[in-house]
Amino acid sequence: MKSVGPILAVLAAIVALWYAGSVWMNSQWTLDQTARNNQTVTFSQIVQDTMDQKRPVLPAPHQVAEGLWQGVFGQAVTSKRSLVYHAWVTLSATLLGFAIGTGLGVLLAVGIVHNRAMDMSVMPWAIASQTIPILAIAPMIIVVMASIGITGLLPKAVISAYLSFFPVVVGMVKGFRSPDAMQLDLLGTYSASRAQTFWKLRFPASMPYFFTSLKIAAAAALVGAIVGELPTGAVAGLGARLLSGSYYGQTVMIWSALFMAAIVAAILVGVIGAVQAVTLKRMGMRQ
Amino acid sequence: MIWIVLAFLFWGGAWVLNVRLANGPVAGTRAVRLIVPALFGITILVMWEAVVRGLNVPLVILPTPTEIAVQISESLPTLWVDFVQTFVKGALSGYAIGCAAAVIVAILIDRSPFLQRGLMPVGNFAAALPIVGTAPILVMWFGFGWQSKAAVVVVMVFFPVLVNAVEGLAASERMQRDLMATYSASYWQTLWKLRLPAAMPFIFNGLKIATTLALIGAIVAEFFGSPIVGMGFRISAEVGRLNMPMVWAEITVAALAGSAFYGIVAVIEKAVTFWHPSQRTRG
Numbered sequence: 001m002k003s004v005g006p007i008l009a010v011l012a013a014i015v016a017l018w019y020a021g022s023v024w025m026n027s028q029w030t031l032d033q034t035a036r037n038n039q040t041v042t043f044s045q046i047v048q049d050t051m052d053q054k055r056p057v058l059p060a061p062h063q064v065a066e067g068l069w070q071g072v073f074g075q076a077v078t079s080k081r082s083l084v085y086h087a088w089v090t091l092s093a094t095l096l097g098f099a100i101g102t103g104l105g106v107l108l109a110v111g112i113v114h115n116r117a118m119d120m121s122v123m124p125w126a127i128a129s130q131t132i133p134i135l136a137i138a139p140m141i142i143v144v145m146a147s148i149g150i151t152g153l154l155p156k157a158v159i160s161a162y163l164s165f166f167p168v169v170v171g172m173v174k175g176f177r178s179p180d181a182m183q184l185d186l187l188g189t190y191s192a193s194r195a196q197t198f199w200k201l202r203f204p205a206s207m208p209y210f211f212t213s214l215k216i217a218a219a220a221a222l223v224g225a226i227v228g229e230l231p232t233g234a235v236a237g238l239g240a241r242l243l244s245g246s247y248y249g250q251t252v253m254i255w256s257a258l259f260m261a262a263i264v265a266a267i268l269v270g271v272i273g274a275v276q277a278v279t280l281k282r283m284g285m286r287q
Numbered sequence: 288m289i290w291i292v293l294a295f296l297f298w299g300g301a302w303v304l305n306v307r308l309a310n311g312p313v314a315g316t317r318a319v320r321l322i323v324p325a326l327f328g329i330t331i332l333v334m335w336e337a338v339v340r341g342l343n344v345p346l347v348i349l350p351t352p353t354e355i356a357v358q359i360s361e362s363l364p365t366l367w368v369d370f371v372q373t374f375v376k377g378a379l380s381g382y383a384i385g386c387a388a389a390v391i392v393a394i395l396i397d398r399s400p401f402l403q404r405g406l407m408p409v410g411n412f413a414a415a416l417p418i419v420g421t422a423p424i425l426v427m428w429f430g431f432g433w434q435s436k437a438a439v440v441v442v443m444v445f446f447p448v449l450v451n452a453v454e455g456l457a458a459s460e461r462m463q464r465d466l467m468a469t470y471s472a473s474y475w476q477t478l479w480k481l482r483l484p485a486a487m488p489f490i491f492n493g494l495k496i497a498t499t500l501a502l503i504g505a506i507v508a509e510f511f512g513s514p515i516v517g518m519g520f521r522i523s524a525e526v527g528r529l530n531m532p533m534v535w536a537e538i539t540v541a542a543l544a545g546s547a548f549y550g551i552v553a554v555i556e557k558a559v560t561f562w563h564p565s566q567r568t569r570g
Contacts (some may be wrong), residue, residue, distance in 0.1 A: 006405030014409075057428065117302070117309035120320065121327035131549035132542040133502040135419075136518070139510070139526045140534050144348050147529075215415070223417045230510050238420075246423030246511050258420045265416050 018061050025057040026050035059252045067256035080236070083260045089237040090225050091264055093153050097160020098221040102214065104161070105168030112169070113176040113202070114194065126169045134163060138227045156228035156237075163224040164217030171213025175206025208285060211276035218268040226261060238264070290341030294334050301330040347529045358532035359539060365521070366540050373518040374544050376433035377505035381440025385501075386494060389445045393452035394478070407453060414446040422508040431512045439508040444497035448490070455489025456482055488563050491556040498548045502541060 023046070030049045034041050041049075051060050059067075071083030078085060108126075112119045138159045145155040179201050187197045229239030241257035244250075305326055308319050336351045338344075346354070359366065396402040422439045429435035459482045467477045509519025518537050525533040557566055 003404040003408065006401050006403075007408055008405075010402070010405035010409055116314070117306040117323070120309045120314075120323040121305050122324075124324040125328065128546060131499055132545045133499060133506055135503045136506050136522055136538055136541045139523050140531070140538075143526045143529070144531075147347055219415045219417070223419055226417055226420060227507055227510075230507075242420055242423050243511070246427060249427070251424070251427070254423050258424070261420050262416045266412065269415050 015061050018058075022056060022058040022060040023047055023050045026053055029053065029057070055249050056251055059255050063252050064255040064259060067252040068259050071256050071260070083238075083241075083256060086236060086238050086241050086257070087260050087264055090222070090229065090239065090261070093156035093225040093228065093237070094160050094218075094221045094264075094268070096153060097157035097162075097224060098164050098218055100157060101161035101164035101221065102168050102217055105165045105213075105217075106172055106210075108165075108169050109172035109176060110198070112173050114198075119173075123173065126166055126173075129166050130170065135159075135224065135227055137162075138224065139230070142228060156225045159228040160221035160224040163220040167216040167220060168213045171209045171216070172206060175209025175213075176202045178209065179205045204283065207279060207283060208276075211272060211279070214272050214276075215269050218272060219265055222261070222265050222268065288341065290337045294337030294341065297333050297337070298330055301326050347531055350532045350535060354532050355535040355539065359536045362533065362536065366536060368516050369518045369521050369537065370540055370544065372433060372514075372516040373436065373505050373509065374502065374548075377436030377508070377517070378440055378501040378548075380433075381437035381505065382444055382497060382501040384437065385441035385444035386448050386497060388441070389448035389493070390452050390490065393449055393456060397453060397456045403453065407450070410446050410450050410453075414450055418443050418446075419504065419507050422504070423511045426508060426511045431514055433517075436505045436508045436513075436517075440501045440504040443500045443504040447496045447500065448493035451489045451493030451496075452486060455486030458489060459485040487556075487560045488565070491552070491560065494552050495549060495556070498552055499545060502545050502548065506541065 027046050027050055030041065030046050030053075050056070052063065056063070068083065071081070075082035075084075108122070112123055141159055141162075142155045145151070145158070176198075183201055183205075184197070187201055192200070225237070226239040226242070229235075229237040230243055238257050238261045241260075242254055245254035245257060305323050308314065308323055313319050332352050335349075336353060339349055339351045350358075396406050419439075421442055425438040425442070426435045429438050463481055463485070464477065467481050472480070506519040506522070509517045510523055513520040518541055522534055522537050525531075525537070560566055
């Protein structure tokens with residue numbers, strides 16, 4: 001807990017810089033307005049004006065906080081103006097895709113560990129696929145699936161699943177291989193079957209790797225769902241809020257959607273971290 | 288029908304061959320380690336081609352690999368212009384600025400334990416955020432040109448590299464630093480001769496993660512507004528026209544560029560950190 005002070009100091013510095021930045025970036029508009037009206041303004045007036053413009057270049061922190069508060073608590077949860085509604089749309093696609101991607105990833109990792117031919121043929125591609133900007137295919141998946149009549153949750157979930165798939169495969173193969181030769185030999189002297197070796201040694205040993213890759217996969221799945229919402233024409237979801245905000249110049253809307261996305265990401269990673277802590281503690285593996 | 292039967296026959300044949308190779312006496316050799324994954328990749332391409340032909344999948348859903356290849360060879364100039372706009376101007380310049388800034392900031396905050404304790408949790412947190420979301424804001428600030436794409440890339444690559452660089456600067460051992468002190472080395476000499484080299488494996492880890500992020504950032508930022516060139520622009524425009532071969536051609540270029548970028552950074556890493564155990568055992 002020693003680091004609470006420094007973290008708060010850094011956060012305070014960020015907010016202060018942000019305020020300074022918003023005064024600096026928004027003042028041009030104020031100066032233009034007053035010049036047009038042949039007025040002169042003092043510095044304090046400029047500062048005052050830059051704090052609550054309707055469409056600021058950089059909204060001041062309290063404007064974003066207000067937008068976020070309005071979006072979360074100021075509306076009925078089912079309203080289309082509610083950020084909770086949009087966050088839920090994105091989150092449901094994220095979770096569905098995350099579940100699919102993680103499930104398939106673990107299955108493939110099991111196959112890779114137990115089948116040498118599969119290991120040699122699939123593993124190089126799984127690693128290489130991480131160097132590819134997979135996100136570029138997001139618009140295509142949406143449009144293609146829409147053209148065969150699948151819309152809504154599933155196309156976004158497919159993108160999320162695709163993005164979370166490979167980190168899980170790579171992480172879990174590492175995890176299933178983490179027991180060392182001594183431990184495997186010990187199970188060999190017990191004449192344990194492959195299934196027994198898997199359930200009693202490989203699977204428990206892979207848990208720390210499992211949670212680490214889950215965290216990466218969750219963050220990737222959220223990005224996938226947000227980007228998947230862009231080409232659908234901004235109907236619902238955090239990505240749609242970002243896009244319509246950028247169309248109409250509603251900067252406060254963009255920033256609140258962005259912070260909402262950050263909160264969702266933090267919750268996802270936090271929940272996984274909590275489950276990880278409990279699981280590893282009960283398994284006696286706490287680092 | 289004949290196409291589908293052929294596809295599955297090819298699959299079966301390739302699979303048997305791969306199992307033989309992988310479990311046979313030559314499994315460990317370098318050639319087999321290259322042939323097996325190559326065969327797997329070729330199998331996927333053949334299956335794709337044959338199944339799409341056999342089932343008469345419409346072009347707007349999935350073009351065959353040969354159609355994509357024809358499209359690539361026909362529109363090389365367009366692809367090149369897009370590549371220069373997105374990769375060279377947007378991604379590369381952003382990558383260079385972002386990574387340089389991250390390493391410099393890491394060296395600066397390394398001098399102050401207070402800043403380290405404060406900035407590291409914030410940086411770790413920021414590295415997990417969907418930073419791609421800042422794209423609309425930065426496009427608004429820097430305009431539709433490549434500058435805004437570079438700005439998105441800077442923001443995206445900054446935190447992963449920063450976190451890794453700070454970790455790396457702490458990687459040299461107490462004994463080694465004491466040795467430098469007994470030589471009465473100055474701060475900068477210690478930094479230059481001991482701590483930066485010791486940090487290189489970590490920094491390169493961050494740089495490798497950042498290569499993929501850079502390309503993703505540059506492409507996604509173009510979805511929010513761009514001039515009429517660029518890979519992201521072309522993808523979203525051609526998707527709108529249902530011209531799928533062109534979309535796949537751009538994706539192929541993006542995939543090749545991403546892998547090549549990663550490969551180049553990995554080669555540089557090998558040259559710089561030749562002393563590291565992970566590099567030595569491989570050779």
